[in-house]
Amino acid sequence: MGRSPCCEKAHTNKGAWTKEEDDRLIAYIRAHGEGCWRSLPKAAGLLRCGKSCRLRWINYLRPDLKRGNFTEEEDELIIKLHSLLGNKWSLIAGRLPGRTDNEIKNYWNTHIRRKLLTRGIDPATHRPLNETAQDSATTTTISFAASSAIKEEDQKISTSIGIVGKESINPVQEKCPDLNLELRISPPSQTKPVESFKSGGRGVCFSCSLGLKDSKSCCSCGMDNIGPTGAGTSNIAYDFLGLKNGVLDYRSLEMK
DNA sequence: AAAATCACCAACCGCGTGGGA
């Protein structure tokens, strides 16, 4: 029973990579490009499984990796993306050029989690710890951050961009497991001014609230650039998330 | 100085998914 191993384990090295192995892998990929990981080790003369080669390349050897300490801006961006996407590390990494999902995952678990805890915020739900404790007595939530929709301010955001989180479990869903709980992001039904893309009601567009003030996604909102309708701002937010016609295209969030 | 504990992060493992046969 069980899954067949991804490679012949009897003749593969495990553990830390040596300089020589790194050099071989780099040389092979420079010559032949990425891909076909299963056959790569043999072709490159490496006693490693393809998976291991891929991981080593993606997480450590790739030339476009940034490495080094995370900046404060990166910290905040990770926190905000995590509040939207949950533990979708590859999606988060896709928004942080030069960073890998593994790196961000490790950084989250070692630094940011603690940082949020010291701020009194539950890193799983992005809600105040005491509030989380209270709610846990009556409702069931799991770590995917769409559950933050329950919190009033976050709820505004989720409502306005139409997050229907399948992992935001409410009592009705628990009682009706057959309900279609597909995760979907759609335009808000409302046409009224959208408070949702203001950060704490301070009038910053959604891009800026994610720390992307210099990005093309920013409408140069400043602090007061959200017009009476707010419509333009929310469209920009959809663009930022890769929304096409109001539907989230998850793949567009991934690293190209 | 030695032992114990903590923190970090590279690497591994198992599973889900898409595509081709």
Add this chain to the structure above:
DNA sequence: CTCCCACGCGGTTGGTGATTT
């Protein structure tokens, strides 16, 4: 339609250096 393979992802583990006792 089903099966198989390869890839990619997220969770977890284990080694190592730093810090504390």
